Amino acid sequence: MIVVRLDRVLADRKMALGELAEIVGISNVNLSNLKTGKVKAVRFSTLDAICKALNCQPADILEYQDDEEMN
Amino acid sequence: MEEQIVVHKRFKTLATVMYVLSFIVMIIDGLVAAGVVIGGIVLAIMPVDEVMGILSNLTMDASLETPGGAVTITEEILSYVNLDKTMLMLLLLLSLLNVLIILFIIILVNRWLANLRKGNILTVQNSKYIEYIGYSFVAFALMEMLMSIAVSLLIKSSIAISELPADFREFFDIENIGITFDINLIPVFAGILIWMIAKSLKYGSYLQDEYDQTV
Numbered sequence: 001m002i003v004v005r006l007d008r009v010l011a012d013r014k015m016a017l018g019e020l021a022e023i024v025g026i027s028n029v030n031l032s033n034l035k036t037g038k039v040k041a042v043r044f045s046t047l048d049a050i051c052k053a054l055n056c057q058p059a060d061i062l063e064y065q066d067d068e069e070m071n
Numbered sequence: 072m073e074e075q076i077v078v079h080k081r082f083k084t085l086a087t088v089m090y091v092l093s094f095i096v097m098i099i100d101g102l103v104a105a106g107v108v109i110g111g112i113v114l115a116i117m118p119v120d121e122v123m124g125i126l127s128n129l130t131m132d133a134s135l136e137t138p139g140g141a142v143t144i145t146e147e148i149l150s151y152v153n154l155d156k157t158m159l160m161l162l163l164l165l166s167l168l169n170v171l172i173i174l175f176i177i178i179l180v181n182r183w184l185a186n187l188r189k190g191n192i193l194t195v196q197n198s199k200y201i202e203y204i205g206y207s208f209v210a211f212a213l214m215e216m217l218m219s220i221a222v223s224l225l226i227k228s229s230i231a232i233s234e235l236p237a238d239f240r241e242f243f244d245i246e247n248i249g250i251t252f253d254i255n256l257i258p259v260f261a262g263i264l265i266w267m268i269a270k271s272l273k274y275g276s277y278l279q280d281e282y283d284q285t286v
Binding site for chain 1: 281284286
C-alpha cells in the first residue's frame with residue numbers, strides 16, 4: 001500500500017497544513033485527507049504543486065509498503 | 072470552465088418547483104387512498120340492499136358513456152343489478168393497492184427531487200429510488216390487469232345478463248365479457264428502461280465517489 005509522509009516533510013519545512021493548502025490551491029479538508037491517507041488517488045497536477053511548494057521529490061511524500069510486511 | 076448544469080441556479084430552482092409540486096400530488100394521492108379506505112369500511116358495514124337503495128334513489132341522472140354512444144341508467148336497468156359484495160370489496164382492495172403503488176412512486180420521486188435540490192445528484196441513494204420507481208411501474212401494469220379482471224368478474228356476478236333488455240346487452244356486448252389477461256406493456260417497458268437508468272446512475276455514483284476521493 002502507498003503511505004503518505006506529508007506530515008514528515010511539512011515538519012522538516014516547518015510549514016503548516018493550512019499554509020500548504022493555500023499555496024497548492026486545494027481545501028484544508030482535502031489536504032488533511034491526503035495527509036491521513038483517506039484519499040483514493042492524487043492528480044499529477046496536485047503532486048506537482050505540492051512538490052513545488054515543499055521543494056521536494058514525490059518519493060519524499062509517497063512511500064510504498066508491502067501489505068504483508070505491515071501485518 | 073463551463074458551469075455544470077447541476078449546480079446552475081435555474082436547475083436548483085426547477086428542482087425546488089418540482090419538489091413542491093410532487094409534495095402537493097403526494098398529499099392529494101394520500102387523500103384518495105384514505106377515501107378508498109373509508110369507502111371500503113363503509114361498504115363492508117353497509118348491507119348490499121342499502122347500497123342498491125342509495126343508487127336507486129339518486130336524484131341526478133347517471134349515464135354510461137362509450138365511444139359508440141351513451142345509455143342513461145334507469146331504475147329498470149338497476150333492477151337487473153345485484154351487487155356482489157365480495158367482488159366489490161376485492162375491487163376496492165385492488166383500487167387501494169393501485170393508489171398505494173402510485174403514492175409510492177410519488178414519494179420516491181419526491182425524495183429524489185429533495186436530493187437534487189441539495190446538489191446530491193450521483194448517489195447510491197438516488198439510484199435506489201429510481202430502481203424502485205422502475206419496479207413500481209411494472210407492479211402498476213400488473214395491478215391494472217388484475218383490476219380489469221376484477222371488474223369483469225364483478226359485472227358477471229352482479230348483473231343478471233340473461234334478463235337484461237336485448238338492446239342493452241347488444242350495445243355493451245355484455246355477454247362477451249370474459250376474463251382476459253391483457254397486460255399494458257407501456258408501463259412494463261417504461262419500468263425496464265427506468266431500471267436501466269438506475270443502474271447507469273449507480274455506476275455514475277461510483278465514478279462520483281472516485282472523483283470526490285481524488286485530490
